[in-house]
Amino acid sequence: MTDTYTQFVNSGFGRSLAKQLGLPAPVPLRRHTKGGPLCDGPVAVIGEGEHVSDIVQLLLDHGIDTSTDAETYGGVVFDMSDARSPRDLAHMRENGADIVKRLGRNARIVVVGTDPDLLDAPAEVATQRALDGFVRSLAKELRSGATANLVYAPVEHNRPAVRSAVEFFLSGRSAFVDGQHVRLDENTPGVNLSADEPLAGKVAVVTGAARGIGAAIVEVLARDGATVVGVDVPAAQDALAKVVNRARGTSLALDVTAPDAGERILQHCHKRHGGFDIVVHNAGITRDKLFVNMSAEKWDQVMAVNLESILQLNEVFLGDEGLGTDGRVICLSSQSGFAGNRGQTNYSATKAGVIGLVDTTADIAADRGITVNAVAPGLIETEMTGRMPFATREVARRLSSLQQGGDPVDVAEAIAWLAQPASGAITGQTLRVCGQNFIGA
Amino acid sequence: MTNMPRKVAIVGGNRTPFARSNTAYRRASNQDLLTAALDGLIARFGLAGKRLGQVTAGAVMKHSRDFNLTRESVLATALDPATPGIDIQMACGTGLEAATTVANKIALGQIDAGVAGGSDTTSDAPIAVNEGLRRVLLDLGAAKTAAQRAKALAGLRPGHISPVLPATDEPRTGLSMGEHMARTALAFDVTRAEQDAIAAASHQKLAAAYERGFFDDLITPYLGLTQDNNLRPDSNAEKLAGLRTVFGDPETATMTAGNSTPLTDGASTVLLASTEWAEEHNLDPLAWFVDAETAAVDFVHGDEGLLMAPTHAVPRLLARHDLGLDDFDRVEIHEAFAATVACTLKAWESDTYCRDTLGLDGALGSIDPEKINVNGSSLAAGHPFAATGGRILAATAKELNELKQREGGTRRALISICAAGGQGVAAIVEA
Numbered sequence: 001m002t003d004t005y006t007q008f009v010n011s012g013f014g015r016s017l018a019k020q021l022g023l024p025a026p027v028p029l030r031r032h033t034k035g036g037p038l039c040d041g042p043v044a045v046i047g048e049g050e051h052v053s054d055i056v057q058l059l060l061d062h063g064i065d066t067s068t069d070a071e072t073y074g075g076v077v078f079d080m081s082d083a084r085s086p087r088d089l090a091h092m093r094e095n096g097a098d099i100v101k102r103l104g105r106n107a108r109i110v111v112v113g114t115d116p117d118l119l120d121a122p123a124e125v126a127t128q129r130a131l132d133g134f135v136r137s138l139a140k141e142l143r144s145g146a147t148a149n150l151v152y153a154p155v156e157h158n159r160p161a162v163r164s165a166v167e168f169f170l171s172g173r174s175a176f177v178d179g180q181h182v183r184l185d186e187n188t189p190g191v192n193l194s195a196d197e198p199l200a201g202k203v204a205v206v207t208g209a210a211r212g213i214g215a216a217i218v219e220v221l222a223r224d225g226a227t228v229v230g231v232d233v234p235a236a237q238d239a240l241a242k243v244v245n246r247a248r249g250t251s252l253a254l255d256v257t258a259p260d261a262g263e264r265i266l267q268h269c270h271k272r273h274g275g276f277d278i279v280v281h282n283a284g285i286t287r288d289k290l291f292v293n294m295s296a297e298k299w300d301q302v303m304a305v306n307l308e309s310i311l312q313l314n315e316v317f318l319g320d321e322g323l324g325t326d327g328r329v330i331c332l333s334s335q336s337g338f339a340g341n342r343g344q345t346n347y348s349a350t351k352a353g354v355i356g357l358v359d360t361t362a363d364i365a366a367d368r369g370i371t372v373n374a375v376a377p378g379l380i381e382t383e384m385t386g387r388m389p390f391a392t393r394e395v396a397r398r399l400s401s402l403q404q405g406g407d408p409v410d411v412a413e414a415i416a417w418l419a420q421p422a423s424g425a426i427t428g429q430t431l432r433v434c435g436q437n438f439i440g441a
Numbered sequence: 442m443t444n445m446p447r448k449v450a451i452v453g454g455n456r457t458p459f460a461r462s463n464t465a466y467r468r469a470s471n472q473d474l475l476t477a478a479l480d481g482l483i484a485r486f487g488l489a490g491k492r493l494g495q496v497t498a499g500a501v502m503k504h505s506r507d508f509n510l511t512r513e514s515v516l517a518t519a520l521d522p523a524t525p526g527i528d529i530q531m532a533c534g535t536g537l538e539a540a541t542t543v544a545n546k547i548a549l550g551q552i553d554a555g556v557a558g559g560s561d562t563t564s565d566a567p568i569a570v571n572e573g574l575r576r577v578l579l580d581l582g583a584a585k586t587a588a589q590r591a592k593a594l595a596g597l598r599p600g601h602i603s604p605v606l607p608a609t610d611e612p613r614t615g616l617s618m619g620e621h622m623a624r625t626a627l628a629f630d631v632t633r634a635e636q637d638a639i640a641a642a643s644h645q646k647l648a649a650a651y652e653r654g655f656f657d658d659l660i661t662p663y664l665g666l667t668q669d670n671n672l673r674p675d676s677n678a679e680k681l682a683g684l685r686t687v688f689g690d691p692e693t694a695t696m697t698a699g700n701s702t703p704l705t706d707g708a709s710t711v712l713l714a715s716t717e718w719a720e721e722h723n724l725d726p727l728a729w730f731v732d733a734e735t736a737a738v739d740f741v742h743g744d745e746g747l748l749m750a751p752t753h754a755v756p757r758l759l760a761r762h763d764l765g766l767d768d769f770d771r772v773e774i775h776e777a778f779a780a781t782v783a784c785t786l787k788a789w790e791s792d793t794y795c796r797d798t799l800g801l802d803g804a805l806g807s808i809d810p811e812k813i814n815v816n817g818s819s820l821a822a823g824h825p826f827a828a829t830g831g832r833i834l835a836a837t838a839k840e841l842n843e844l845k846q847r848e849g850g851t852r853r854a855l856i857s858i859c860a861a862g863g864q865g866v867a868a869i870v871e872a
Contacts, residue, residue: 230484234654237661238477241484245519251484253657272487272723 003381003397006404026403027145030106032172032413034196034223038062039170041074041104046095049079051112051153051162058163073099075108075170080131081153083113084124089134100138109148110169111135112162115183118155128152132181139179139436140401147174147402147436150181154425161189161425168417176378176410178401179436182426187369190326190421197225198420203275205229205265207256207309208283210236212382213332215243216408217280220416222247227273231256231265231283256283256309262316270321278328278419279317281310284350286384288343299346306350310357318365327370328419331358332411333430335378339439351376355430362428371427375414378434379405402435446548450719450726451870454835455482456709457663458670459823462563465666466706471500471507474663474708475514475560478828481661482556482710483519486724492521494552497543498710499528499535500560501826501861502607504567510560533777534735534860535559536709536830537868541733543713553718557834559827560708566607574601611861613741618748618861619778623689623696625746626780629787633695636779637681640700640820643776647817648674655816659835671703671823700779705823709831711838728838728854728872734758740863745798748781750865751857752788756795756805758867764853766806771840771854773833776819781859786813816840830858834870841872 006026008014018025030040042065045055055077059066064074076099078092092111100109116128131150139148151165161184168174192198204221208214209230222228228249232240237253244251252268254261269276284306287298310331317323336344337351354374362372379385379396385405388396397405414433417423457478460466466474475498483489498511507513512526531538540557547555570578573596580593610617626636650656651668660668676699686694687701719726736754738745751774759765766772766789774782788794789805796803816836819829837854845852856868 234657234660235662235667237481237484238663241480241661244484245480245489248487248489248519249484250487251481253485271725274723 003404005394005397024398024403025143027105029145029175029402030172031175031407031409036172038064038167039074039108040106041072042067042070043075043077043108043170044068044073044099045077045079046099047079047091049081049112050157051079051081051159054159054163055079055112055166058167068099070102072102072104073107074104075110076100076103077166077170078109078111081112081114083127086123086127086130088127089130092134103142103146106145106175107142108146108170109138109142110166111148111150112166113150113152115152115154135181136179136436142401145175145402147178149174149177149179152181152183154184154186156186158184158186158188158425160191160422164189164420164422165426173413173417175413176402176406176433176435177414177431178434180432182429182431184425185427187425189424192420192422194225198422199278199416200225202226202277202419203229203269203273204278204280204419205231205269205276206280206282207231209243210240212384213377213380213408213411214282215239216412217282217415218243218247218249220409220412221278221419222249224416226278226419229265229269229273256313257304261309262313265313266316266321276323277326279313279323279330280415281313281329281331283309284332286344286347288347290343291345294346302346302350306347307353307357310354314361318361318370323370325369326421326424327365327368329361329365329370329372330415330418331374333374333376335376335432335434335437335439337376338432358430359428366427369424371418371424373418373426373428374430375411375418376430376432376434377406377411378432378437380408380411381405382408399439400435400437404435406433406435445550447550447715449544449547449730450714450716451728451730451834451838452712452714452719452724452726453482453486454659454709454711454831454838455485455661456659456828456832456835457707458660458666458668459705459707459825459828460666460669461671461823462704462706464670465664466562467564469562469664469706470565471503471510471560471562471708472514472517474562474706475510475558476517477661477663478558478560478708478710479514479518479520479556482712485658486712487722489519490521493524494546494555495525495527495543496520496556496558497527497529497539498556498558498560499530499539499827501530501532501535502561502563502566503530511558530827531864531866532861533775533824533826533829534858534864534866535827536832537733537834537856537858537866538735538830540711540713540730540830540834541866541868544730544733547713547715554712554714556710556712558708558710558831559829561825561827562706563607563704564706568607569605571601571603571605573598577601609861611747617688619688619696619701621740621747622778622780623694625749625784626695627689627693628746629784631695631780631783631787633682634678635783636695636700637678639776639779639782640681641676641678643814643817643820644673644676646815647672647821650816655839659839669822671705672821696778696780700820702777702819702824705825707823707825707828709828709835711831711835727842728870731869731871732758732762733866733868734761736865736867738863745863746784747861747863748777748859749784749788750863751859751867752785753799754865754867755789755855755857756799756801758869762869764869766808766855768853769808769855770812770844770852771815771837772808772813773818773837773854773856774813775829775833775858776814777824777859779820782813785857830866833858834868837870838872841870845872
């Protein structure tokens with residue numbers, strides 16, 4: 001879908017007109033390119049927490065300047081993990097406000113805190129919980145594609161996990177993730193064998209892979225080094241063939257609701273690719289109708305594909321022959337799962353169900369080193385959202401901090417990151433990829 | 442180069458759904474169709490970026506610009522561009538003959554893996570200029586002086602404007618294939634009812650195969666078509682009996698549009714490989730391509746029917762392997778017409794025919810109808826000439842593989858395909 005408005009306000013005349021009229025001014029987002037810089041410009045590191053030296057080292061490793069006297073900044077990282085009283089929070093304003101003022105286009109703010117659930121004293125919990133409100137508000141104040149996100153670290157230091165999360169939020173991979181937080185647990189994550197191809201040697205399965213977000217997931221996982229098996233229904237095999245051929249993967253024609261789907265996926269992965277490490281439950285359908293007019297068929301189909309199939313497949317994938325250590329299960333939830341959507345009682349029910357599903361499945365899979373997470377896209381420019389009425393889509397686009405719809409690749413990047421060995425300290429969570437959409441936030 | 446010849450594995454296949462002429466694929470060229478069939482095969486077997494020994498395919502109705510049809514199609518796919526593409530042509534035998542060529546190269550150790558295929562479209566058919574106009578244009582091209590050019594142009598006649606449309610008529614007899622078939626059907630006393638029963642069964646069996654998902658890993662949809670659009674699942678003998686006859690003397694005619702294959706567009710591919718290559722690529726062969734035999738008959742001067750060459754190929758092939766018709770679990774006889782199947786079976790059952798025409802001691806034998814074309818054939822699926830061989834070979838390999846998994850033992854199939862020009866190809870497949 002072409003976002004004509006965004007194109008217009010990024011033209012010379014459009015830009016000045018939008019400025020005079022005070023119209024939204026979305027900018028083209030900075031997205032990951034192989035070999036590209038982590039951030040556009042210097043990144044200031046503020047705070048006195050335990051992570052400062054690691055974060056500075058991360059930036060140095062990427063060749064990013066960390067001086068604090070630059071004209072414009074590519075980003076700023078606040079390490080507030082040691083803040084234990086509300087008074088400590090003032091540190092961000094005192095030392096960061098001036099730098100935030102000088103952030104360039106597509107800049108990044110990352111705040112590192114301590115997971116309040118792991119603290120006991122009311123003042124400590126309140127202080128760390130406060131960071132969430134702070135980040136959400138700051139994200140709404142930022143302009144020109146800049147984002148702000150929060151990393152909640154465990155009390156026991158988990159240095160590689162913090163490094164991986166900060167890196168993701170600084171990078172172009174998180175272009176459409178804004179105003180969100182992730183919690184890291186104490187498990188030492190695995191090591192990405194290669195920076196360019198963090199998923200090298202992994203075998204990944206993507207359901208619903210023929211088009212839209214699924215196709216982008218295949219592409220990004222393959223770019224990151226994974227061998228990808230694209231799964232879709234027989235009727236979608238022509239589109240799927242093009243997707244997997246570009247990714248040099250294999251296609252598998254099956255309906256995820258078939259009783260033997262899990263077994264067949266396992267068999268294909270083990271026989272053809274000698275392993276099975278990552279599954280992305282992306283297959284999903286919409287059958288919109290007001291609840292009072294909803295047919296049994298529409299209700300049942302959506303339940304079967306969007307929720308029941310995942311439960312059924314996970315039974316197999318988390319069984320003895322399934323995913324091994326460092327396995328990854330990643331589901332697709334949706335903004336509708338948080339906020340609901342008129343006409344989508346069935347769809348929203350399944351997408352909210354997914355949030356619960358990953359939360360609980362994560363516990364079951366934890367002792368085997370398998371993480372289970374979900375990604376919840378907001379408005380993403382696909383064939384599916386292209387069928388939305390013009391005005392509805394236009395409003396939905398601007399009703400987010402980034403004032404535009406996301407690209408399928410944005411969802412894929414978040415998934416590819418969660419799939420990395422280095423993301424092993426993240427589980428049971430649902431990460432929104434919505435440009436901080438105001439709905440359901 | 443030891444242990445020759447090597448076994449040849451049929452790894453799998455892929456085809457487009459077949460479309461009746463001037464329907465779903467009206468605007469698709471042979472290259473589009475063959476590329477689509479290859480794309481699905483490449484995706485299913487993870488061949489992107491891989492160099493294959495060769496891709497051999499062909500088309501019967503072919504534009505002159507498609508002289509490198511297969512190579513151009515390969516270049517349009519994700520295969521390693523260093524994969525050679527070879528065009529062959531043997532009318533309706535093209536697909537199976539392509540497979541034979543690839544299989545032989547694998548058996549000889551010249552290549553390790555290859556794709557055999559075929560494509561045809563009667564929608565995007567080549568239309569040639571009138572022969573008279575062609576002559577004028579050639580003379581014009583050869584002219585060196587203004588006077589010579591003027592002389593060449595003076596040869597133009599109003600009648601030259603009418604183009605030459607492709608036809609399925611036999612050049613040496615001027616008769617259409619249907620007319621030829623009608624003569625053979627009459628000679629073998631094939632009734633209308635026999636033919637309609639074969640046609641109805643073809644539709645019913647193809648529909649049942651779709652229904653049980655048999656084609657899920659044999660077909661990739663194309664241009665919005667997910668299954669063969671000639672298929673009439675509700676076809677039955679009563680409905681077919683109502684159709685008017687189209688070939689032969691109206692007095693004795695038995696052949697209708699319902700028991701003859703329609704003009705069809707589509708493409709098919711089959712992946713063949715050595716055992717080692719299949720193992721290296723973690724692929725389980727469906728079946729083995731054992732051997733093949735081509736034959737031709739003198740339908741111009743002799744008494745033999747145009748489409749009877751496979752009846753000659755099969756006994757020669759069986760003799761080479763010391764096999765009888767009883768030794769096969771499945772038999773695929775390409776349904777150019779329902780009458781083709783009926784005549785072929787009657788010929789093999791006839792002492793006289795087998796003795797006098799085939800030079801055998803007596804009848805070759807009969808075949809249990811339950812073993813013939815078990816998943817439907819060309820009458821239901823349609824028949825894009827060069828694509829039929831690949832369709833039959835891949836489906837037969839899968840059918841045998843399923844049979845073997847169900848019932849164990851070595852399972853064997855015989856394939857018989859007739860072709861224009863009085864030719865035919867037969868092959869043995871084993872699982």
